[in-house]
Amino acid sequence: MSLVLKVSNISKSYNGKLVLKDCSYCFDMGGIYVLMGANGSGKSTFLRICALLEEPDRGEVNYLSRGKGSPKNPMIFGGNSSVIKKDINLRRRITLVLPGIGIFNTTVFNNVAYGLRIRGLKSREIRDRVDRVLDFVGLAHKRNQNALTLSSGEMQRLGIARAIVIEPEILFLDEPTASVDKENTEIIERIILDMKSVSPIIITTHDMTQAERLADSILTMSEGRITRA
Numbered sequence: 520m521s522l523v524l525k526v527s528n529i530s531k532s533y534n535g536k537l538v539l540k541d542c543s544y545c546f547d548m549g550g551i552y553v554l555m556g557a558n559g560s561g562k563s564t565f566l567r568i569c570a571l572l573e574e575p576d577r578g579e580v581n582y583l584s585r586g587k588g589s590p591k592n593p594m595i596f597g598g599n600s601s602v603i604k605k606d607i608n609l610r611r612r613i614t615l616v617l618p619g620i621g622i623f624n625t626t627v628f629n630n631v632a633y634g635l636r637i638r639g640l641k642s643r644e645i646r647d648r649v650d651r652v653l654d655f656v657g658l659a660h661k662r663n664q665n666a667l668t669l670s671s672g673e674m675q676r677l678g679i680a681r682a683i684v685i686e687p688e689i690l691f692l693d694e695p696t697a698s699v700d701k702e703n704t705e706i707i708e709r710i711i712l713d714m715k716s717v718s719p720i721i722i723t724t725h726d727m728t729q730a731e732r733l734a735d736s737i738l739t740m741s742e743g744r745i746t747r748a
């Protein structure tokens with residue numbers, strides 16, 4: 520079973536300023552989608568709304584499950600904040616990684632294990648999955664180090680590790696290499712490319728060369744509108 524994300528005519532304002540203007544797109548192909556655009560064009564707002572962390576003022580975000588033996592099951596979000604809270608199962612199937620947000624003052628291992636603990640997994644499975652993911656993102660040697668002592672590039676990789684350990688069906692990454700050096704950028708891009716066979720990935724960047732290195736599909740956002748897809 521896989522999720523298809525369909526965004527229809529979403530608009531969003533902050534303090535009377537229209538930030539997203541009637542944006543529509545269907546993410547139905549898998550692979551890596553890169554959302555490009557200048558600073559302030561609305562990319563992060565679009566991503567937060569797609570990841571169900573914020574509501575649009577108008578329009579809808581629809582997740583549809585698609586796959587063998589499952590009836591088409593549209594799950595509709597928009598216009599009613601209670602839907603966010605009720606729809607915990609859907610929200611657990613998608614993850615948004617924000618640069619440097621929500622790192623806990625404990626070991627790297629515990630940071631990655633957290634999402635599995637709250638899902639009630641057994642400690643042996645948690646250990647196996649966390650160790651596999653730390654290895655995948657190149658942080659196995661930092662397993663027992665306090666996460667707050669990591670470099671910004673390592674912190675970014677930790678954020679990705681925390682997201683992928685729960686095996687999301689859609690992974691959102693907001694500026695995954697912002698404030699990261701060249702070496703860490705290469706590592707993070709390799710992780711993203713390796714992940715794309717596992718789940719669709721939607722990332723934002725304002726770096727055109729990065730978009731070309733990573734994207735299967737490029738969307739461009741300009742002044743709150745999707746101008747090219």
Ligand SMILES: Nc1ncnc2c1ncn2[C@@H]1O[C@H](COP(=O)(O)OP(=O)(O)OP(=O)(O)O)[C@@H](O)[C@H]1O
Binds near residue numbers: 533538558559562564
């Ligand atoms: N929570 C908020 N409250 C008020 N204004 C906001 C909020 N979030 C975003 N904005 C405003 O919306 C506009 C678009 O911001 P957004 O972060 O979505 O753009 P962006 O393309 O991701 O920019 P960047 O590349 O700089 O991260 C900006 O003018 C920003 O100040």
